[in-house]
Amino acid sequence: xxxxxxxxxxxxxxxxxxxxxxxxxxxxxxxxxxxxxxxxxxxxxxxxxxxxxxxxxxxxxxxxxxxxxxxxxxxxxxxxxxxxxxxxxxxxxxxxxxxxxxxxxxxxxxxxxxxxxxxxxxxxxxxxxxxxxxxxxxxxxxxxxxxxxxxxxxxxxxxxxxxxxxxxxxxxxxxxxxxxxxxxxxxxxxxxxxxxxxxxxxxxxxxxxxxxxxxxxxxxxxxxxxxxxxxxxxxxxxxxxxxxxxxxxxxxxxxxxxxxxxxxxxxxxxxxxxxxxxxxxxxxxxxxxxxxxxxxxxxxxxxxxxxx
Amino acid sequence: xxxxxxxxxxxxxxxxxxxxxxxxxxxxxxxxxxxxxxxxxxxxxxxxxxxxxxxxxxxxxxxxxxxxxxxxxxxxxxxxxxxxxxxxxxxxxxxxxxxxxxxxxxxxxxxxxxxxxxxxxxxxxxxxxxxxxxxxxxxxxxxxxxxxxxxxxxxxxxxxxxxxxxxxxxxxxxxxxxxxxxxxxxxxxxxxxxxxxxxxxxxxxxxxxxxxxxxxxxxxxxxxxxxxxxxxxxxxxxxxxxxxxxxxxxxxxxxxxxxxxxxxxxxxxxxxxxxxxxxxxxxxxxxxxxxxxxxxxxxxxxxxxx
Numbered sequence: 160x161x162x163x164x165x166x167x168x169x170x171x172x173x174x175x176x177x178x179x180x181x182x183x184x185x186x187x188x189x190x191x192x193x194x195x196x197x198x199x200x201x202x203x204x205x206x207x208x209x210x211x212x213x214x215x216x217x218x219x220x221x222x223x224x225x226x227x228x229x230x231x232x233x234x235x236x237x238x239x240x241x242x243x244x245x246x247x248x249x250x251x252x253x254x255x256x257x258x259x260x261x262x263x264x265x266x267x268x269x270x271x272x273x274x275x276x277x278x279x280x281x282x283x284x285x286x287x288x289x290x291x292x293x294x295x296x297x298x299x300x301x302x303x304x305x306x307x308x309x310x311x312x313x314x315x316x317x318x319x320x321x322x323x324x325x326x327x328x329x330x331x332x333x334x335x336x337x338x339x340x341x342x343x344x345x346x347x348x349x350x351x352x353x354x355x356x357x358x359x360x361x362x363x364x365x366x367x368x369x370x371x372x373x374x375x376x377x378x379x380x381x382x383x384x385x386x387x388x389x390x391x392x393x394x395x396x397x398x399x400x401x402x403x404x405x406x407x408x409x410x411x412x413x414x415x416x417x418x419x420x421x422x423x424x425x426x427x428x429x430x431x432x433x434x435x436x437x438x439x440x441x442x443x444x445x446x447x448x449x450x451x452x453x454x455x456x457x458x459x460x461x462x463x464x465x466x467x
Numbered sequence: 468x469x470x471x472x473x474x475x476x477x478x479x480x481x482x483x484x485x486x487x488x489x490x491x492x493x494x495x496x497x498x499x500x501x502x503x504x505x506x507x508x509x510x511x512x513x514x515x516x517x518x519x520x521x522x523x524x525x526x527x528x529x530x531x532x533x534x535x536x537x538x539x540x541x542x543x544x545x546x547x548x549x550x551x552x553x554x555x556x557x558x559x560x561x562x563x564x565x566x567x568x569x570x571x572x573x574x575x576x577x578x579x580x581x582x583x584x585x586x587x588x589x590x591x592x593x594x595x596x597x598x599x600x601x602x603x604x605x606x607x608x609x610x611x612x613x614x615x616x617x618x619x620x621x622x623x624x625x626x627x628x629x630x631x632x633x634x635x636x637x638x639x640x641x642x643x644x645x646x647x648x649x650x651x652x653x654x655x656x657x658x659x660x661x662x663x664x665x666x667x668x669x670x671x672x673x674x675x676x677x678x679x680x681x682x683x684x685x686x687x688x689x690x691x692x693x694x695x696x697x698x699x700x701x702x703x704x705x706x707x708x709x710x711x712x713x714x715x716x717x718x719x720x721x722x723x724x725x726x727x728x729x730x731x732x733x734x735x736x737x738x739x740x741x742x743x744x745x746x747x748x749x750x751x752x753x754x755x756x757x758x759x760x761x762x763x764x765x766x767x768x769x770x771x772x773x
Contacts, residue, residue: 197579204574204581208588210645215595217613218603230609234616276498283495287488295500302503304758306706308727309751310510312517312734312744317510336502344499369491398597400709405735416598420713431606438599449594453587460593461653 215442222246222435229431245436249422252430254411255437258418265330265414266396272335273343273392274385281347282373286359296348302341307333308401315405325408334396343388346462350384351377387459394460397445415441511751514744522741529741536745546746548721549729552636556725557704559640564700565693567644568651573681575652576659586656590649597646601713604642605629608714632719639714639723643707651696658692659685691764698761702754726750 221229223241249255283289284296318329334340354377362376378385403417410421419441422434449456518537521530540546571589575582592600607613608628615625628638662685670680686693708727711717717724717732724732730750734743 197577200574200577201579201581204579204585207571207574208585211588211592211649214600214603214607214645215591217607218599221606221613230611230616232611232616232619234613276502279495280499283492287492287495288485289489289492292492292496295496298508299496299499299503302507304755305507305511305751306754308706308708308730309747309754310507310514311731312740312747313510313513314506315734316513316740333506336498337506338503340499341503369488373495394594398709400598400712401731404712416596416709419598419602429602429606434602435606438602442595442599445594445596446591449591450587453590456594457586457590457653460650461657 215446218435218442219439222432222439224432226430226432245432246440248430248433249437249440252433253413253418253421255418255440257411258413258415259440261327261412262397262415265327266393268331269334269396270389270393272331273340274388276335277340277343277347277388278378278381278385279373280344281349282351282377284344285348285351286354286377287369299341299344302338303345305338307338310338311401311405318406324406325412326406327412329406330396330399330402330414333402334392334399339392339395343392346388347381347384350381354380386455387462390456390459391462394445514747514751517741517744518748520741520744522739522744524738524740536742539742540745540749545721545724546729549724549726552722552724553705553726555636556640556707556723557701559637560643560704561697561700563640563644564648564651565697568648568655568696569693571648571652572655572659575656586653589652592646593649595646597709598713600646601642601710605714608638608642629715630719632722635715635719635723639707639710642714643704643710647703651700654692654696655689658689662688694764695761698757698764702757702761705750705754705757726753 220236220238222245223238223243224235225238225240225242228235228239280299284292284299314329314333318324323329358376358380359372362372367375398416399414400416403414407413407417410418413421419434419437422430422437424430519531519533521528521532521535575586575589609615610627610630614628618625626634628634666684666688667680670684675683705725706727707725708731711723711725711728712731715723717728726746727750730743730746733739733746
């Protein structure tokens with residue numbers, strides 16, 4: 160899916176009126192039946208939106224409820240006496256700030272590293288001819304065939320042998336160089352294949368070597384592809400679950416997804432309002448960034464759907 | 468003559484330049500190629516090697532015993548149960564996901580007012596952290612949670628969704644459905660927009676109603692996308708893990724113990740690394756077959772597009 164396609168999608172979403180005259184004429188031509196049809200379609204969309212939007216509303220409002228109110232039947236749509244006490248407990252019961260920071264710094268490192276690894280490799284595979292490049296590209300593509308779960312046992316063994324259990328190293332190195340970065344390399348290569356050769360010719364005339372051509376011309380031009388790679392890489396690292404629970408064992412080292420499941424009482428039952436408060440703190444920043452840059456998000460993630 | 472000397476001169480200069488360029492090429496691809504070799508290819512070979520061993524970490528046994536783990540698979544009821552659970556999960560998810568994604572894409576394609584806002588809403592769970600989304604739904608699906616609370620208002624007594632053998636699997640499927648259906652919706656929407664308006668218009672003038680036009684014109688034209696999206700969804704559904712771990716831990720009984728969860732239990736709860744490796748190999752083979760089919764269809768799909 161290209162950005163053009165998405166822009167067309169946006170344009171088409173605007174009510175169908177290229178000119179005012181036409182808009183008036185279509186409106187007057189619209190029969191009562193047609194209007195009823197449109198109204199019922201709109202109603203259908205509103206109903207369809209409930210399971211997508213309500214859980215997030217329920218999460219945010221329930222996180223402000225007291226333990227006595229939170230599971231009350233009939234449920235209250237808004238908290239009776241909203242309290243931020245659960246938010247205080249989020250940080251008291253666990254080193255949540257530390258865990259939040261762990262998730263952020265790991266995701267940032269993985270994202271920056273993946274962009275570097277994948278743009279270098281993608282560029283070379285797309286623009287440089289060297290013996291064996293096709294074979295090497297096939298080796299890289301093979302990474303897409305192997306789900307992370309398949310190699311978790313040997314990777315656990317390696318990490319253990321290297322003494323890196325309960326460190327963040329595996330969470331940073333594995334995605335950056337291993338299977339998850341292959342999709343990024345694939346997308347970068349596709350993008351670089353589409354760059355006009357004239358741009359590099361011009362750069363060469365100006366005396367740029369291969370490294371200069373990459374760093375000064377190709378890389379800056381690849382911003383849309385880099386944005387897509389950055390978005391899905393960051394989210395993937397932010398959401399990682401299996402690897403952290405296999406590799407990490409102490410609370411100070413946990414990342415958010417793992418930490419969220421730890422807000423439980425002595426009997427192992429979840430302390431709902433605190434857990435939902437922590438969940439809200441996790442979801443809100445990403446959701447806000449998404450609302451601001453929804454077009455880039457949709458495009459970037461749709462690419463992973465197509466190519467992954 | 469001039470041309471000859473020029474090309475001769477070039478030929479003399481070119482190899483050095485080429486060689487240097489090739490060196491840079493190797494340098495550029497090195498981190499990715501070495502990374503995939505060390506972190507994917509070698510571990511994959513290792514897991515096959517491990518699968519031929521009786522290896523328990525607790526008792527620290529590591530004995531080569533050939534295909535014993537694979538023989539054990541043939542009679543392991545737990546494994547068969549997990550294959551069935553994965554099958555049901557994938558089948559349920561792909562059916563519901565494709566249907567809902569198509570309905571949503573068709574709705575968004577009607578160019579109603581506010582379409583962009585709805586698209587954002589349908590897509591938003593895709594960016595929400597998986598575990599966060601799962602926790603919120605787990606809360607909604609409690610015996611005394613929000614869903615049963617609202618059902619009670621209608622005078623219906625809801626089941627304990629996640630602890631009831633009849634509803635646990637469908638609950639897990641529903642949670643996953645709403646999490647990711649927005650992605651498939653976008654892929655369908657892009658495909659729908661590529662269907663030429665003229666063909667639909669012509670069919671309309673010939674008297675075909677909307678239902679007929681959808682099944683006879685739109686579906687055949689976007690069928691490659693439907694196939695592709697289905698396979699992607701099936702492959703993705705085989706890797707479901709966090710949702711199971713957070714919502715049901717494979718229960719009640721073993722009703723939601725899917726293949727990856729079974730693998731995780733064998734390795735990290737029962738310390739049966741050898742047997743877990745054999746299960747990993749099985750998972751790999753299943754995913755490999757599905758992915759190869761997907762690549763095959765993608766080729767066709769790209770061909771259709773051009």
